[in-house]
Amino acid sequence: MLTFTQIKSEFKPNTPIFITDLENTNLISSDALRKSFSRMAKTGEIKRFQKGIYYIPEKTIFGESSLNPADVIRRKYLSDDNNQYGVLTGLALLNKWGLTTQVPNVIEISTNNETNRKRLVQVGGQAVILRRSRTPITNENVTLIEFLETLSSIDFNNGEQLNFLRTYLKSQSFSRSLLDQVLISYPKKIYQKLVESGMINDFA
Template identity: 40%
Template sequence: MLKEYLEKTYGYNEPIFLTDLTAKTANANALRQSVKRMVKSGTLLRFDTGIYYLPKASRLLNKSYLDPLKVIVRKYIQNNTETFGYFTGATFANQLGVTTQMPAILEIATNKEATKGRLITIGNQKVRLKRPALEITSENAPLLQFLEAFSQIDKYAELSGNEVQTILRHYIKKQKFSRSQLLCVVPALTGTTAKKLIEGGLIYDFTP
């Protein structure tokens, strides 16, 4: 029965967190025993402490594989119902297209971290976690991510100032950021960042 539930809820080669499963059952001990039996039979594989997945071999690799990035995103950025983190630093600068740099260490701001900065390893991927300036929600995550990137843009940009401005303006319009949204994240907005938004004219790309 547990296998059918996991197949329906998660699918194959997707991270399954034991804490999520125990939160949905009244008998955590029985659940752990079921998980233990599935692992012993090979029906369920253990990725790391408290993290499992249903294996399904790919045609290319001829073996099952759980992408560490899926675990990272699920654990520190978002699940099926909420967003509680985002990529930042060189990671997001690369996603924006202002740098071709591919960082060896992923940087993430997340509600799941209480320190100013901590380095961890998940699978073979190093990740630097830090607490956000403002609690992250599904509603404010995209804007907080953008503002943090904007505040550090000179540190990562490999393009000319005009090219960077064009990319940033396009992103603001694509995300349909509004000034009312901006007002909601003012506590996370430094004076320097606010000044750059105004002096660079980007503030006018936010919808009224």
């Protein structure tokens, strides 16, 4: 059986703990693992965020802390401390880049951790549209993929947005070979936008 002492040594308070991640270590059977978490949740040592997701709460002057859904979304679909495996897309990405002040009710994400072409999930009350990544997202190509996703979402009649991307691209050192590797998985219209805008010339 898994003990709270073992969990506490592995995870900081208010950090998402995913049952599936622990199952993949093969250190304990799935059945024993779930029974251990159920037992610890009943004693109050850990808290259940939603099915398959737990965390160690902290005591504050307002009571026990709760887990932030944004932290769960980031860890499950975007990145951990070492690896990038997803990117925001659509309105959420434009908001992140400061290209819109609109805050989307539904967050859209492209991630390696999704096998469906498109799926709607709820994470702590936050609606999230998940899409299988067009190409595997890595630490090396994540910034370029974010750029291409932004390029596919902006209004090309909006000179301010277009100029922002032009300026951003000039500040980067994306290689043409990396672009070719990633771009093959995107619609032809993305390549056309790069050519028509002249941004294709800013790839080394």
